[in-house]
Amino acid sequence: MEDQTVPGSTPDAELRFSRFDPKDSRLQIINDSKLFSPIVTEYMKKHWGLADxxxxxxxxxxxxxxxxxxxxxxxxxxxxxxxxxxxxxxxxxxxxxxxxxxxxxxxxxxxxxxxxxxxxxxxxxxxxxxxxxxxxxxxxxxxxxxxxxxxxxxxxxxxxxxxxxxxxxxxxxxxxxxxxxxxxxxxxxxxxxxxxxxxxxxxxxxxxxxxxxxxxxxxxxxxxxxxxxxxxxxxxxxxxxxxxxxxxxxxxxxxxxxxxxxxxxxxxxxxxxRVPADGFSTFAKGIWDRIVASKDLDLPTQTQLLAEHRCEEISKEVFEGYFVGGVKSLKAVESGKVLDEFGETANDKVKESLVLFDKDGSRYNSSVYERKRIEFFNKMATYLLPLFNQQLANLSKKTLESFTTSLAAGLAADEASGVFNFASHMETALRSSEAAFRSAAIASTLEGALDWTPDVQFNQFLIEIHRVSGDKRREAVERMVGSVQKVVVGAMKDTVIAKLNAGGPLMWGGVIDAYKDNVVFGIVQVQKRGAGFEASHEEIEQWKGNLQWQTWTGLLDTLKDETKDEAMCARLKNIFESKFRYDENGVPRLWNLEDPIDLYFAAACEEAERALNTYARIDKSITLLGDEILEDQCFARNSQHETKKRFDPACINIISSGRLQNIRDRFKKDADMLFMEAKRSMVVTTAKIPPWFIALTVILGWNEFMLVLFNPVYFTLLAITLGGLYVGYQYGMIGPAYHTGKVMVKGVLREAISELEKNGVDVPEFLKLDGAEKNAKPRRKATKKEGESSQSKEQDEADKKLD
Ligand SMILES: Nc1nc2c(ncn2[C@@H]2O[C@H](COP(=O)(O)OP(=O)(O)O)[C@@H](O)[C@H]2O)c(=O)[nH]1
Ligand SMILES: [Mg+2]
Incomplete structure (x- = not known):
């Protein structure tokens, strides 16, 4: 309601003038204060039923x-x-x-x-x-x-x-x-x-x-x-x-x-x-305002102004009262959905809104009405445009997802079969995605909205698709080349380890052959699989270089692992032992005093040293290793690696000279130990109990033998002992029983000696347990000085006697 004061009239009259009276169908359209009634439209609608x-x-x-x-x-x-x-x-x-x-x-x-x-x-x-x-x-x-x-x-x-x-x-x-x-x-x-x-x-x-x-x-x-x-x-x-x-x-x-x-x-x-009924109020008021302002009246201008005003009003009414509610469902695109009915709804609602607009608006000045109709259409189109763009963005995302899925499915099938057809999968997925996007985008557009074009989003979509397919292709290629590499490096490694373990003068030739054969195999595989990716020559060259590089570093890593200090020491020890402890026929040697043990030792050391030198470096003259492998192919891929790992042109050092000395030292200790062991075993096999010692034992122990034989208790005990020994022998229990018995006896002996000493008995030094204990192990005996050996023999005798 318009805010109007009525000069010279009572508030009551003013109220009556501006308030709708449901009982009175008469309206004072202009009062005595020359004011225009604010409720004409209401009367047109409610009392007179003329509005429509x-x-x-x-x-x-x-x-x-x-x-x-x-x-x-x-x-x-x-x-x-x-x-x-x-x-x-x-x-x-x-x-x-x-x-x-x-x-x-x-x-x-x-x-x-x-x-x-x-x-x-x-x-x-x-x-x-x-x-x-x-x-x-x-x-x-x-x-x-x-x-x-x-x-x-x-x-x-x-x-x-x-x-x-x-x-x-x-x-x-x-x-x-x-x-x-x-x-x-x-x-x-x-x-x-x-x-x-x-x-x-x-x-x-x-x-x-x-x-x-x-x-x-x-x-x-x-x-x-x-x-x-x-x-x-x-x-x-x-x-x-x-x-x-x-x-x-x-x-x-x-x-x-x-x-x-x-x-x-x-x-x-x-x-x-030619003033439509719904515009009567506005029209009449416009006329009255002009009259009151005493302006010249121009009826055509008035009708135009009226048309402007009313068409604006009508479009607003239809827009807010019908259109906005009608297209509300399209807001769902904001949640990322692609609405199949987007275009249909948009077009329907716009058309219906225009029909409503036409119903009232078409009665007004035709040029104004037509202009306003276009404005109204544009208003609706502008309102929908962000939703349309959102719809296209969603569509782009969805289509991209289905593209990715279909490409991934094709790739998975390829990877399972080992036959790669990436380029054709890509082509198929691309064509169907493009078509899907285009048709859905076109179906979403508003007829007559010239600035509604999916071109920008479509181009963006294509860029995205190419990016995605580029990524997928790169991943697939990496997987493909990677899997070939894995197989190649694995096979190469197995062969190389076997060759290294076998050793010998042909070792490096075998190792390098294993490398070369596997690289060649891998290149064939990569080329075969790469064909399905429609790879360029440069790309395949790069894959090959990569494969060679990976295989080469795999080889170097394997060599490094297999020639670590411990591994090398073990290897040298094996070589030494096989030469030193076994004869030409592979039979273990039993050392005799007359054996030339020092000569064998020197020969075995020499053999080990020779082997160490072989392992330490790859001599190209020996392995007939082609320069092209080392210098060109291996390092073609990456200049960074090249500067780091370039070799002496004459050979490839596997073990540095510092480490060589270390290995030598450690091996020397092992070899010395084996030598000493050999020497000692020579002494042990020659040290026998002399016959006089046996005779002496019989003489000294005669009374004790007799006592045992003629005392029924002792005799029974002896019989049981012999029986037990027989059973133990039958079941292989002699060794364990011997040791257990020995320990027990030693305990008893220790007790007895301490008891005797307490009573003032002079116990001979050889019977003392400490000495016996000290000489218990033959390995230690071998390392003892010459003078101690007779003492230890006596101890052994004492042990036997006690047993
Ligand atoms: N002489 C004459 N008087 C009339 C006629 N019609 C109405 N009147 C009278 O004239 C007076 C004024 O009538 P009204 O309709 O109020 O006149 P207005 O002021 O022009 O609206 C009333 O007393 C009527 O009865 C007519 O045709 N002839
Ligand atoms: Mg009258």
């Missing part, structure tokens, strides 16, 4: 002097309820202003102008002029109400009003071609004494005179009054003195205003102001 009638309505107004029966006439003609002066109480106070009501049976808006008697005050003249101007501008028909006896009075109020009407008209119509207005003269208290034709002639001549006397602008000098008006005349007999005649004349007149089929029907289409 388009052009199917008419407007009629009346003007004339005060109390000439205007309201009475309107009520009779249109079944309205305008205030009428009460005949018995005399003149009643009627609110000044312009009132509107709808005809009872037809879509006609009836305007009743309540004025004061003309010529009173300037202010009132001004209101009258403005009311006349307003009525004329918005009505198709203006009823000019006058008494017959006033017709001839040129200076009378009626003709003064007519002059005003024509004067105003001149201001209004600046261009020809606008709809004409019908001035319908109703002669009240018509007596028929002067025929109507005569009266109308008189009136017309007055009107022509008035028209001629108006100061017209140059552009309108040549126009006649008939270019802007049509005229009609009717006489109504006296309402009281010729009641029946009055009634029948009114009835006849009513038919002319209400019956479309009447031959004199008043509201002919040519009179229509």
């Amino acid at each position: 009638k388009g052009f199917d309505y008419n407007v009629v107004a009346v003007f004339g002097s005060q109390s000439t029966g205007k309201s009475t006439l309107l009520n009779r003609l249109f079944g309205t309820n305008f205030d009428v002066m009460n005949e018995s109480t005399g003149r009643q106070q009627t609110t000044k202003g312009i009132w509107v009501s709808k005809a009872e049976d037809t879509n006609t808006l009836v305007l009743d102008v309540e004025g004061t008697d003309g010529g009173e005050r300037f202010e009132d003249q001004d209101f009258e002029r403005k009311s006349a101007l307003f009525s004329l501008a918005i009505s198709e028909v203006v009823i000019v109400n006058m008494y017959e006896n006033n017709v001839g009075l040129y200076n009378g109020a009626n003709l003064g009003l007519l002059k005003t009407v024509l004067d105003v008209n001149l201001q209004l119509f600046q261009q020809a071609g606008s709809p004409k207005t019908c001035l319908y003269f109703v002669i009240r208290d018509f007596t028929s004494q002067t025929p109507l034709s005569k009266l109308s002639e008189t009136l017309m001549s007055y009107l022509e005179k008035i028209w001629a006397g108006l100061s017209k602008p140059d552009t309108k000098k040549d126009y006649s009054i008939h270019d802007f008006f049509t005229f009609a005349f009717v006489g109504l007999p006296h309402k009281i003195f010729a009641r029946d005649a009055f009634e029948s004349a009114v009835t006849q007149l009513r038919h002319k205003f209400t019956d479309r089929n009447n031959s004199e029907y008043v509201f002919v289409p040519a009179l229509h102001k």
Whole structure:
């Protein structure tokens, strides 16, 4: 509701003026403060039901002097309820202003102008002029109400009003071609004494005179009054003195205003102001505002302004009331979904919105309406565009995913079969993805929206697809080359280890052959598999270089592992032992005193040293290693590695000289130990118990033997012992039993000796347990000095005796 204050009126009147009254269908469209009603639209809708009638309505107004029966006439003609002066109480106070009501049976808006008697005050003249101007501008028909006896009075109020009407008209119509207005003269208290034709002639001549006397602008000098008006005349007999005649004349007149089929029907289409009913309020207000501001009126401009305004309003209404809700479902694209129905929904809703817009908007000024229609379409398209772009982004993502999946499936099948067809998988996936994207994108576009093009996203999509397929191809190639490398390096490694373990003069030849053979095998594999990737020559060369490099570093790593200090020591020890401890036939040697052990030792050392030198370096002259492998192919791939790992052109060092010395030292210790062991075993095998010692034992132990043989207890014990020994021997228990017994006996002996010493008995030194213990292990014995050996022999004897 507009914020308007009504000067000079009571708050009550103000309230009544601006508040919708559901009980009263009459509306004061302009009040006595010259304010325009804010609730016309509401009346159009709720009371009069005209809002959606388009052009199917008419407007009629009346003007004339005060109390000439205007309201009475309107009520009779249109079944309205305008205030009428009460005949018995005399003149009643009627609110000044312009009132509107709808005809009872037809879509006609009836305007009743309540004025004061003309010529009173300037202010009132001004209101009258403005009311006349307003009525004329918005009505198709203006009823000019006058008494017959006033017709001839040129200076009378009626003709003064007519002059005003024509004067105003001149201001209004600046261009020809606008709809004409019908001035319908109703002669009240018509007596028929002067025929109507005569009266109308008189009136017309007055009107022509008035028209001629108006100061017209140059552009309108040549126009006649008939270019802007049509005229009609009717006489109504006296309402009281010729009641029946009055009634029948009114009835006849009513038919002319209400019956479309009447031959004199008043509201002919040519009179229509072409203002659609829903725009009536805006139109009327625009006119009134201009009148109040006393600006020159330009009806065409008004209709254009109206069209602008209304079309804008209609588009807003349809946009907010229908379109936004209708396309709400499309917002789902914001969650990343691809909506199959996107295009269909968008197009449907836009079309339906345009139909709604057309329904009301098409009635307005056609050029404005068409422009506004385009604007409305663009508004909807602009609203949908971000959603469309989102839809395409989602589509791009989804299609890219299916592309990746289909490519990955093809690759997986290739990897399973070992036959690679990457290029053809890529082609197939690309073609179907492109088609899927294109068709879905086109289906999503809005017809007629020229800036809705999927081209940018499509190009972006293609770039993405190529990036993805490039990545996939690289990964697949890496896997393919990697798997070939793994097989090649693995096989090479196994062979190389076997060759290294076998040793010998042909070792390096075998190692290098293993390298070469596997590289060649790998290159064939890579080339075969690479064909499916449509790899370029450079690419294949790179793979080959890579493969050679990997195999070569694999070889070097294997050599490094296999020639570590421990491994080398073990190897040398093996070589030494096989030469030193075994004879030519591989039979272990049993050392005799006469064996030339030092010679064997020297020969074995020499053999080990020779082997060590072989392992230490690859001599190219020995291995017949082609330069091309070492120098060109191996290092072609990466110059970084090249600078790091370039070899002496004559040989390749596997073990550095520092490490060689270390290995030699460690081996020397092992060899020395083996030598000493050999020496000792030679002593052990030659050291036998002499016969005199056995004889001495028999003599010294004679009494004890006899005691055992003749004492039944001892004898039984001996028998049991012998039996036990036999059983132990049968079950291989002698060794463990021997050791257990020995330990026990030693314990007892220790006890006994300490007991004897306590009692002052002088125990011989050799029986002392410490000495026995010290010489227990033959290995240690071998490392003892010569002088100690006899003592240890005696100890052994003591042990035996105790056993
Ligand atoms: N003489 C005469 N009086 C009429 C006629 N119609 C209405 N009246 C009376 O004129 C007075 C004014 O009527 P009203 O319709 O209020 O006039 P308005 O002020 O022009 O609207 C009332 O007393 C009516 O009864 C008519 O045709 N002839
Ligand atoms: Mg009246």
